[in-house]
Structure formats: C-alpha cells, structure tokens
Amino acid sequence: MSRAFNFSAGPATLPQAVLEQAQAEMLDWHGVGASIVELSHRGPEFMQVAAEAEADLRTLMSIPDDYAVLFLQGGATMQQALLALNFAEPGQAADYVVTGHWGKTALKQVNHYVQAHVAxxxxxxxxxxxxxxxxxxxTPGAAYVHVTANETIHGVEFRELPDVGDVPLFADFSSSIVSEPLDxxxxxxxxxxxxxxxxxxxxSVVIVRRDLLERAGQPRADILDYRSHVKGExxxxxxxxxxxxxxxLVFKWMLAxxxxxxxxxxxxxKSALLYRTIDGSDGFYRNEVAPAVRSRMNVPFFLRDEAxxxxxxxxxxxxxxxxxxxHxxxxxxxxxxxxxxxxxxxEALAAFMRDFQQRHG
Amino acid sequence: MSRAFNFSAGPATLPQAVLEQAQAEMLDWHGVGASIVELSHRGPEFMQVAAEAEADLRTLMSIPDDYAVLFLQGGATMQQALLALNFAEPGQAADYVVTGHWGKTALKQVNHYVQAHVAxxxxxxxxxxxxxxxxxxxTPGAAYVHVTANETIHGVEFRELPDVGDVPLFADFSSSIVSEPLDxxxxxxxxxxxxxxxxxxxxSVVIVRRDLLERAGQPRADILDYRSHVKGExxxxxxxxxxxxxxxLVFKWMLAxxxxxxxxxxxxxKSALLYRTIDGSDGFYRNEVAPAVRSRMNVPFFLRDEAxxxxxxxxxxxxxxxxxxxHxxxxxxxxxxxxxxxxxxxEALAAFMRDFQQRHG
Structure with missing residues (x-):
C-alpha cells in the first residue's frame, strides 16, 4: 500500500517530509559515517540536534526565558507522578479537574504523595x-491545580484557560500542544x-516555570528530580x-x-469540516460532546446502527x-x-463518510 | 562519508542490516500504509512486533518462564531507583558492590529509600x-545485592558470577547483556x-524473577510499580x-x-586482539585493568605520550x-x-594502532 491517511490517536501520523528525511539520514547523518541513533548524546552532533530542538520549540511556542524546557522519558504518566513528588510537600493538597480518562489517570499517580482533591x-x-x-x-493552600487540556478519548478540550488565581496551573497538553498559540x-x-x-x-516535553523548582517537594531519587534534569540539560x-x-525535525517542519x-x-x-459532516448526517453519525468544548484534535463519533x-x-x-x-x-x-x-x-474522510451514509443510510 | 567503524560507548553502532531494514520500512511498515512509529501500540501490528521481540529475547537469553521481561522507558538509571522502591522495605538494608562509575550512580538513586551499604x-x-x-x-537481612556486570567507563567486567547465598542478586547488564551465554x-x-x-x-529491558514481585516494597506511583508494568505487559x-x-530487529539479526x-x-x-595490540606495544599504549577482569565490551587505553x-x-x-x-x-x-x-x-583499529605507533613511536 502507499501511504494511507492514518487517524491513530497516538502514536500518530507524522509529516511525510519528516519521515523521508529520517529515512535518508538513517545510515549516515550529515556525512559523519553513522546514524544519529548511533552517536553519543554528549558528542557535538547530537548536542547540536538537542539544542536546535529546544530553540525551535521555544520559538514555536514563544516560551518565556523563565521557563525551563525538558525532553524526558517515561511519557506523560511519569510526569504526573513527578509533578507531585517535585512540587508538593508530602500529603499537601493538590486539586484535580477531571474531564476524561486521562484526568483520572493523572489522579491515580499521586495518591501516595498528595492529598488529591477532585475540584x-x-x-x-x-x-x-x-x-x-x-x-x-x-482547596486553599493547594500545591497546584491540574487540568487535562484535551482529552484524547472523550474528545473534550478546554477552549478557555481557567483562572485559578495564585495557585500554579499544571496542564497535560499531550494531545493539543502546538496545535494553536498558547499563553x-x-x-x-x-x-x-x-x-x-x-x-x-x-x-516527553516538560515546560516548567523556574521558580517552582525551588520547592522542596518530597524525598526522591535523583532521576525523579526535575532540578537534576534541568541541571543536566x-x-x-x-x-x-x-x-x-x-x-x-517536526519542529523545523512546523516552522517552515x-x-x-x-x-x-x-x-x-479540519475539525469544523468533520463536526459539520457528523452534525449534518441526520443522526446517521453522532458526536455527543457539548459543542463549546469539542476537541479540535480527537473527534469521537458513533454510527446510529452499531452493526x-x-x-x-x-x-x-x-x-x-x-x-x-x-477507544x-x-x-x-x-x-x-x-x-x-x-x-x-x-476531506477524504468527510467524503467517505457522506458516501458511506448514502450507501447504508 | 560512507559508514565508519563507530566505537561509541552508547548510543552505539547498530548492525547495518538492521538500519537498512528500518530505513526500508520507514514510510510503510509491511504494507499497512504507515510507519510502525505511527501506529497504535495496542493495534495488531505493534502487538505482534512487541510479542516477537520478547519471544526472541527469551530465546536468545534462555530466560526461564518464572522471569518476567519488561520493555520500559527511563534508562538503567530509572530502574536503579525502581529496584529499591519495588523490592526493599523503607529503610531496609541493600548491599552495593561498586566497581566503577555506574555502580556509584546506582547507589545515588536509592539513598532516600534504603539503607545503602557498600559491601x-x-x-x-x-x-x-x-x-x-x-x-x-x-549485610544480614539485605533486600538484595547489586552489582554492575560490566563498567562501561572503567572497563572492568565480572568474569565469574559471585555467590551471594539466598539474597537476590540484582545486576546492571547495560553494556554486556547478550554478549555471551548467561545463567x-x-x-x-x-x-x-x-x-x-x-x-x-x-x-530498557528488565528481567525480574516473578516471586520478587510479591514483595510489598515502598509507597509509589502506579507508573513506578513493576507489578503494574508486568500486569500491563x-x-x-x-x-x-x-x-x-x-x-x-537486533534480536532477529542476532538469532540469524x-x-x-x-x-x-x-x-x-575482538577483545583479545585489542588487548594484545595494547600489551604488545612496549608501553606506547596501555590498559591498566587487571587482566582477569578486563572488559570484553569497553577497552579504555592511554597513549604514553598524551600529546x-x-x-x-x-x-x-x-x-x-x-x-x-x-570518557x-x-x-x-x-x-x-x-x-x-x-x-x-x-582488525582495522588494531592495524591503525600499530601503524600509528610505527609513525609516532
């Protein structure tokens, strides 16, 4: 098959130009005689790749200098545990706004560390x-308020930033980061x-306001400490x-x-076309999310006839x-x-949906 | 440049055949219309890749059924923290045998969790x-004894397995796993x-004797819990x-x-040739490690004349x-x-070393 249109929720489709560049460089990155995946992370080649990636992400997102940017392993779930370990005192209250599956997952990571409160x-x-x-x-005195900016499974997305006063707002942006300008x-x-x-x-990318790194947090291994990761770049x-x-490579593609x-x-x-196709189907397709908070990234929909x-x-x-x-x-x-x-x-998906409805409606 | 011989300590050189296969499959894995990096981890395609990788590693290493095999993020350093969190009670003693830089690193991850004792x-x-x-x-009653099978920087390697009685032996095999048969x-x-x-x-690969998973360990997030990772495959x-x-792909290449x-x-x-070249250089090159524990994987050496x-x-x-x-x-x-x-x-390196010595010795 040639390239399909791949609507996977993540891992998800990548820009074809990026895959083609990675393919071309797979055996020999920029003439050094080895793939980038074979070179030391502390060598000049990868250090340049890493520095450019951070600089490009800072440009893309207009990240202020008083924020550190980390590229870490473990996925968003690991960060959910580290947020509590790094930024809350043992047993301190932390507020969670749960708007779908991933908000619940976030909560599950912190029960041993904070007094988690579903706000x-x-x-x-x-x-x-x-x-x-x-x-x-x-909760007065909460260490932070946690939200999930976009819920990948339930297809709801914050379209306005909530005001939570002086308490720091922590947000899982896994499925909507760099999808639009963000303050x-x-x-x-x-x-x-x-x-x-x-x-x-x-x-995973973690963007941390630097003053928060001064919080003592909880006893933890060096590898679980954001301060150590910031210090170690x-x-x-x-x-x-x-x-x-x-x-x-994706950042450079986005900038270009x-x-x-x-x-x-x-x-x-893209999302308007898809919701229009669903809403205009006389109930053949349906999306049940309140229109004001419908996700621009993940569009769940159901066929009236499950068969x-x-x-x-x-x-x-x-x-x-x-x-x-x-899901x-x-x-x-x-x-x-x-x-x-x-x-x-x-456009191809919307056309297919209309055609499928005509044939099966 | 064409492909060089790349002696990087890690990330390290990969089999060229593996890179060529990954390159060929980069835009379309087995005709599905997408790269494997773009497909859901829970879809049939990646589930097959994952299951084959585990089965092939079990074959390669003759891993008994009473051991679980995990493929995790975070690197060996993350596992060092998790070993203590999962397999030791809070403040329990754990013995560390330190034979180089990475043994010291292992120790650094656990100070908050165990009574770490340098055995x-x-x-x-x-x-x-x-x-x-x-x-x-x-230490009597220690939760485990930790060793570093091969020290990547210092170039020393356990050539015999130590007997530590009934206490479980935990070993960092980052730089020597699958390099020879292992019990x-x-x-x-x-x-x-x-x-x-x-x-x-x-x-990272973690191979755990299943009965150890019954240990209570310490309060920890779900994502830091090996039991959850085993349950979640x-x-x-x-x-x-x-x-x-x-x-x-590397496992399949090794089996072939x-x-x-x-x-x-x-x-x-390979290692014998290199040590022979060093030892036979009349001191032009030197390796200072005791011959009985010289690493077969990492050969540090010095030139007599640093200039x-x-x-x-x-x-x-x-x-x-x-x-x-x-390093x-x-x-x-x-x-x-x-x-x-x-x-x-x-062979090319040894020939170059002899030639360099002739010209500069």
Missing part, C-alpha cells in the same frame, strides 16, 4: 462537557507526551536521542509551514483511511487529526 | 580491579539500557514503540547470526574509525566493541 469532574455527565469554572471547589505564562507546568502533535513516541542519563531528533498560527487555522478548518461499525472500518481501510476505531472505553469511531494530518486527509 | 568497592584502586568475593561484607536463574533482576548491545537508545502507558521495534554463543566467540576474539591523543583521534577519524575518545572521567581513549561491531572494525 470538579465531568464523569457524572459521561465526560461530555467540562464543568464551568464557577462550579469548581478549589505559556499562564501555566506553572505544561507537559506532553510527544507521540501526538510533537512527533515520535518515547520522549535533560542528559542526566542517556536521553532517547532518536526520538528527540525526530521531534526536532508557518508555525502555530498556521496550524491553528488548519486545525480549525455498521465493522463495514465502516473495513470500507474506510479500503479507501486508504486507517486507525479509525474508537475500547467508548467504542464507536475516533478520528485523531493532529497537526500532521493534512487537510486532504480530513 | 565492596574498587575505588581505592582506581577501579582497576574487582574486589574478590571473599572480601565483601554483606539467568542466578539473578533476581537483570536490567539494561538497550543502547549498547540490545539496539537503540530509549528503551509493558504497556501501562504508551511504550517507546520505535525503539522496541528496533531492538526486536548464530545467537549468544556465536557473539561470545566473536567478542572474545599524541589529538593526532591519534584525528588520524583515526580520517581512517574511518570514529568515537574513540575516552571525560578518565581521559585517553576507549574502544567500545559491542555485538554490532564487526570483527573487521576491530
């Missing part, structure tokens, strides 16, 4: 809406697994160099394409549209349309 | 020898960062799929080449021999000659 939850409503800020019950200065910590919008799986131990390199403003416009068009799920997936695959099966927690379908999904891919 | 150390002798088992002072049943835990003998950076969160895939017995023979020949270090490195590079500079902690040179370093590479 608000959309669970009673099946995570189809985000509880309004006015309904949140924040980084509103956050204490932004973290993201890279395997959705940033590039390859196996590396994300090379406290051997970093995932190939993954970091591939993320760097026009940066986050351009991707924000594309993502708005058509299998034919839908099979015919879509034949049409070169893959990885549309919904097992929800069933149905899900189209993940991160930055690297071209508009042509979403 | 033996080669530091007074500059880590040029391994203290004999008879001189170790083991896994002698160990409680074997762990290794993959970026030396196993393949790419960004994934190393997919508690999104694993580093591409790195895992590349390691799997003849397995660990064949690599043991090659590694013996020749720079010309040595420059001329070696011109001869297609790269990454020979020693900054020791200076001098280091040739890392893992499984993927062909015998032709070591």
């Amino acid at each position: 608000a939850s959309g669970e009673a409503g099946g995570f189809r809406d985000i509880p309004p800020r006015a309904d949140w019950t924040l 980084v200065s509103r956050f204490g910590v932004i973290y993201a697994g890279a395997q959705k919008n940033l590039g390859p799986v196996g590396v 994300s090379m406290l131990n051997t970093p995932p160099t190939w993954n970091w390199y591939l993320a760097g 394409e026009g940066g986050v403003e351009e991707f924000a416009a594309r993502n708005a068009r 058509l799920d299998k034919p839908f997936l099979a015919e879509a695959k034949d049409a070169g549209l893959i990885s549309l099966k919904g 097992r927690a929800l069933g149905g379908m899900r189209a993940s349309i991160y930055n690297a999904m071209p508009e042509a891919g979403v | 033996a150390s080669g530091e007074a002798g500059g880590f040029r020898d391994i203290p004999p088992r008879a001189d170790w002072t083991l 896994v049943s002698r160990f409680g835990v074997i762990y290794a960062g993959a970026q030396k003998n196993l393949g790419p950076v960004g994934v 190393s997919m508690l969160n999104t694993p580093p799929t591409w790195n895992w895939y590349l390691a799997g 080449e003849g397995g660990v017995e064949e690599f043991a023979a090659r590694n013996a020949r 020749l270090d720079k010309p040595f490195l420059a001329e070696a590079k011109d001869a297609g021999l790269i990454s020979l500079k020693g 900054r902690a020791l200076g001098g040179m280091r040739a890392s000659i893992y499984n993927a370093m062909p015998e032709a590479g070591v």
Whole structure:
C-alpha cells in the first residue's frame, strides 16, 4: 500500500517530509559515517540536534526565558507522578479537574504523595462537557491545580484557560500542544507526551516555570528530580536521542509551514469540516460532546446502527483511511487529526463518510 | 562519508542490516500504509512486533518462564531507583558492590529509600580491579545485592558470577547483556539500557524473577510499580514503540547470526586482539585493568605520550574509525566493541594502532 491517511490517536501520523528525511539520514547523518541513533548524546552532533530542538520549540511556542524546557522519558504518566513528588510537600493538597480518562489517570499517580482533591469532574455527565469554572471547589493552600487540556478519548478540550488565581496551573497538553498559540505564562507546568502533535513516541516535553523548582517537594531519587534534569540539560542519563531528533525535525517542519498560527487555522478548518459532516448526517453519525468544548484534535463519533461499525472500518481501510476505531472505553469511531494530518486527509474522510451514509443510510 | 567503524560507548553502532531494514520500512511498515512509529501500540501490528521481540529475547537469553521481561522507558538509571522502591522495605538494608562509575550512580538513586551499604568497592584502586568475593561484607537481612556486570567507563567486567547465598542478586547488564551465554536463574533482576548491545537508545529491558514481585516494597506511583508494568505487559502507558521495534530487529539479526554463543566467540576474539595490540606495544599504549577482569565490551587505553591523543583521534577519524575518545572521567581513549561491531572494525583499529605507533613511536 502507499501511504494511507492514518487517524491513530497516538502514536500518530507524522509529516511525510519528516519521515523521508529520517529515512535518508538513517545510515549516515550529515556525512559523519553513522546514524544519529548511533552517536553519543554528549558528542557535538547530537548536542547540536538537542539544542536546535529546544530553540525551535521555544520559538514555536514563544516560551518565556523563565521557563525551563525538558525532553524526558517515561511519557506523560511519569510526569504526573513527578509533578507531585517535585512540587508538593508530602500529603499537601493538590486539586484535580477531571474531564476524561486521562484526568483520572493523572489522579491515580499521586495518591501516595498528595492529598488529591477532585475540584470538579465531568464523569457524572459521561465526560461530555467540562464543568464551568464557577462550579469548581478549589482547596486553599493547594500545591497546584491540574487540568487535562484535551482529552484524547472523550474528545473534550478546554477552549478557555481557567483562572485559578495564585495557585500554579499544571496542564497535560499531550494531545493539543502546538496545535494553536498558547499563553505559556499562564501555566506553572505544561507537559506532553510527544507521540501526538510533537512527533515520535518515547520522549516527553516538560515546560516548567523556574521558580517552582525551588520547592522542596518530597524525598526522591535523583532521576525523579526535575532540578537534576534541568541541571543536566535533560542528559542526566542517556536521553532517547532518536526520538528527540525526530521531534526536532517536526519542529523545523512546523516552522517552515508557518508555525502555530498556521496550524491553528488548519486545525480549525479540519475539525469544523468533520463536526459539520457528523452534525449534518441526520443522526446517521453522532458526536455527543457539548459543542463549546469539542476537541479540535480527537473527534469521537458513533454510527446510529452499531452493526455498521465493522463495514465502516473495513470500507474506510479500503479507501486508504486507517486507525479509525474508537477507544475500547467508548467504542464507536475516533478520528485523531493532529497537526500532521493534512487537510486532504480530513476531506477524504468527510467524503467517505457522506458516501458511506448514502450507501447504508 | 560512507559508514565508519563507530566505537561509541552508547548510543552505539547498530548492525547495518538492521538500519537498512528500518530505513526500508520507514514510510510503510509491511504494507499497512504507515510507519510502525505511527501506529497504535495496542493495534495488531505493534502487538505482534512487541510479542516477537520478547519471544526472541527469551530465546536468545534462555530466560526461564518464572522471569518476567519488561520493555520500559527511563534508562538503567530509572530502574536503579525502581529496584529499591519495588523490592526493599523503607529503610531496609541493600548491599552495593561498586566497581566503577555506574555502580556509584546506582547507589545515588536509592539513598532516600534504603539503607545503602557498600559491601565492596574498587575505588581505592582506581577501579582497576574487582574486589574478590571473599572480601565483601554483606549485610544480614539485605533486600538484595547489586552489582554492575560490566563498567562501561572503567572497563572492568565480572568474569565469574559471585555467590551471594539466598539474597537476590540484582545486576546492571547495560553494556554486556547478550554478549555471551548467561545463567539467568542466578539473578533476581537483570536490567539494561538497550543502547549498547540490545539496539537503540530509549528503551530498557528488565528481567525480574516473578516471586520478587510479591514483595510489598515502598509507597509509589502506579507508573513506578513493576507489578503494574508486568500486569500491563509493558504497556501501562504508551511504550517507546520505535525503539522496541528496533531492538526486536537486533534480536532477529542476532538469532540469524548464530545467537549468544556465536557473539561470545566473536567478542572474545575482538577483545583479545585489542588487548594484545595494547600489551604488545612496549608501553606506547596501555590498559591498566587487571587482566582477569578486563572488559570484553569497553577497552579504555592511554597513549604514553598524551600529546599524541589529538593526532591519534584525528588520524583515526580520517581512517574511518570514529568515537574513540575516552570518557571525560578518565581521559585517553576507549574502544567500545559491542555485538554490532564487526570483527573487521576491530582488525582495522588494531592495524591503525600499530601503524600509528610505527609513525609516532
């Protein structure tokens, strides 16, 4: 098969130009006689790759100088544990706003470390809406407030930044980072697994307001200490160099394409087309999320007749549209349309959906 | 430049056949229309890759069924912290045998969790020898005894397995795993960062005797819990799929080449040739490690005249021999000659060393 349009939620589709460059450089990076994945992380070649990746991400996201940027292993889940270990005192309160599956996961990592308090939850409503800020019950003296900017499974996304006063706002941006301009200065910590919008799986980005690093936190190993990682410039131990390199290629591709403003416009068009196709199907397809908080990145939808799920997936695959099966927690379908999904891919999906409905409706 | 012989200590050289396969599959894995790095870790394609990698490693190492095999992020350093968190009670004694830089690093990760006790150390002798088992002072009731099977920087390697009685032996095998046959049943835990003998950076292998998983350990996040990783089949969160895939290609390559017995023979020949070249140089080159514990993987050596270090490195590079500079902690040179370093590479290095000596000696 040639390249399909791949709607996987993560690991997710990568820009073809990035894959082609990685392919061309696989046996010999820039004439040094070895692949970048075979070179020391402390050698001049990889140090340059690493520095450029950080600089490019800082440019893309307009990250202020008083924020450190880390490239770490362990995924977003590991960062969820480290947030509590690094920024809360043992047993201190920490507020969690739970708007889907990943907010619940975040909570699960910190029970041993903090007094985790659910300040608000959309669970009673099946995570189809985000509880309004006015309904949140924040805890005085909390170490931080944690939100999930975009819920990959439930398809809800914060479209406005909540005001939480002087308490630092920590946000899991795994599935929506660099999808539109963001005011980084509103956050204490932004973290993201890279395997959705940033590039390859196996590396995570953590953006930390430096003053928070002065917090004592809890007794922890050196490898679990963000201060040590900042001091070691994300090379406290051997970093995932190939993954970091591939993320760097994605950053350069994004900058060349026009940066986050351009991707924000594309993502708005892509998601609008998909929701329009769903909403205009007379109920043949449905998305149950409150329109104001519908995700621009992950569009879960259901067919009215579940018996058509299998034919839908099979015919879509034949049409070169893959990885549309919904998460097992929800069933149905899900189209993940991160930055690297071209508009042509979403147009092809929308056309296929209309055609499928005509034939099976 | 075409492919050089790359003596990097890790990330390290990979088999060219493996890189060529990864290159060929970069845009389309087995005709599915996407790269393996773009596919869900829970989809049938990657599940197959993951299962084959584990099965092949079990075959390569003859891993008994009562051992679990994990593919995790975080590197060996992360595992060092997790060993204490998972297998020792808070403040319980744990014995560390320190035979080089990485043994010291292991110790550094656990101070908050266990009563770490240095049972033996080669530091007074500059880590040029391994203290004999008879001189170790083991602690009654220790949770485990930790050793570093091969010290990448100091170039010392256990050539005999120490008997530590009923206390489980935990070993960092990052730089010598699968380099020769090993009796896994002698160990409680074997762990290794993959970026030396196993393949790419960004994934670690942990081999755990299952009965140890019943130990309560210490309060810890789910993501820091080996039991959760075992239960989740190393997919508690999104694993580093591409790195895992590349390691799997290395395992298949090793099996096709003849397995660990064949690599043991090659590694013996490679290291013998290099030590013979050094020892036969009338002191022009020197390696200071006690011959009985010299590493077969990492050969540090020094030129009698330090002023020749720079010309040595420059001329070696011109001869297609790269990454020979020693670790900054020791200076001098280091040739890392893992499984993927062909015998032709070591022969070329030995020939270059003799030639360099003739011209500069």
